[in-house]
Amino acid sequence: MKKILLLTLIIACFSKLSYSQLVTENTLTVQQYVQDVLLGANVTVSNIEFNTGNANLVSTSVGGFECEDCNLGIVSGFAMSSGDVSGLVGPNNSGGYTGTGTGLSSGNDADLLDLVQANGGNSINDWAIIEFDFVPLGDTIRFNYVWGSEEYDSWVGTGFNDVFGFFISGPGISGPFTNNAQNIAIVPGTTDTGVAINTINNGNGNAGPCSNCDYYNQLDSDAEL
Numbered sequence: 001m002k003k004i005l006l007l008t009l010i011i012a013c014f015s016k017l018s019y020s021q022l023v024t025e026n027t028l029t030v031q032q033y034v035q036d037v038l039l040g041a042n043v044t045v046s047n048i049e050f051n052t053g054n055a056n057l058v059s060t061s062v063g064g065f066e067c068e069d070c071n072l073g074i075v076s077g078f079a080m081s082s083g084d085v086s087g088l089v090g091p092n093n094s095g096g097y098t099g100t101g102t103g104l105s106s107g108n109d110a111d112l113l114d115l116v117q118a119n120g121g122n123s124i125n126d127w128a129i130i131e132f133d134f135v136p137l138g139d140t141i142r143f144n145y146v147w148g149s150e151e152y153d154s155w156v157g158t159g160f161n162d163v164f165g166f167f168i169s170g171p172g173i174s175g176p177f178t179n180n181a182q183n184i185a186i187v188p189g190t191t192d193t194g195v196a197i198n199t200i201n202n203g204n205g206n207a208g209p210c211s212n213c214d215y216y217n218q219l220d221s222d223a224e225l
Helices: 030-039 085-089 110-118
Strands: 005-012 023-025 043-050 064-067 076-080 127-135 161-168
Touching: 005 043, 023 085, 030 043, 030 064, 030 127, 064 085, 076 085, 076 127
Parallel strands: none
Antiparallel strands: 005 127, 005 161, 023 064, 043 127, 064 076
């Protein structure tokens, strides 16, 4: 019996890294990036959607990256942002860079709003959502990711709280989100603390203690950046 899983990736607000050697591009469609870069071989994928609609389009919010000479921890892969993936290159010297990204504004996605509010935020300002069904050939799946935000450090501890949701649902999965999904983007060592600037940080740059400081700027496969 095939096990069909629904995977939803959501980034709220703008996620941004700052590495001088990182190179991005977004010449393919969102659908092609999901099929060929994010998943690759040995996975059957269908019903790909971008921001609740057609994924057969090119978007500045979705692309690929190469990072052979930097300390990102992942040499190449899939990139998404609620702003513009070209901004991942940095430097992070702007208080509100978005580029020409196609992230939605004032969204009402229930799962994303739960993450925002659970981690100290108030509402959704921007998002980027990719959803698809997939069938793995094996019994184990693994995703390595790095998370970043332009809201570091000045907005830590405020209502402007970037979050990252990585939802998975399917046979045998029972979670609190839509379609009994679980969010697998959680702070290491916890059971349900989501990845956000208010949950993993080095303080706000002025005062206040840091949260889960060991994972701030640690390039582990399960930690944010």
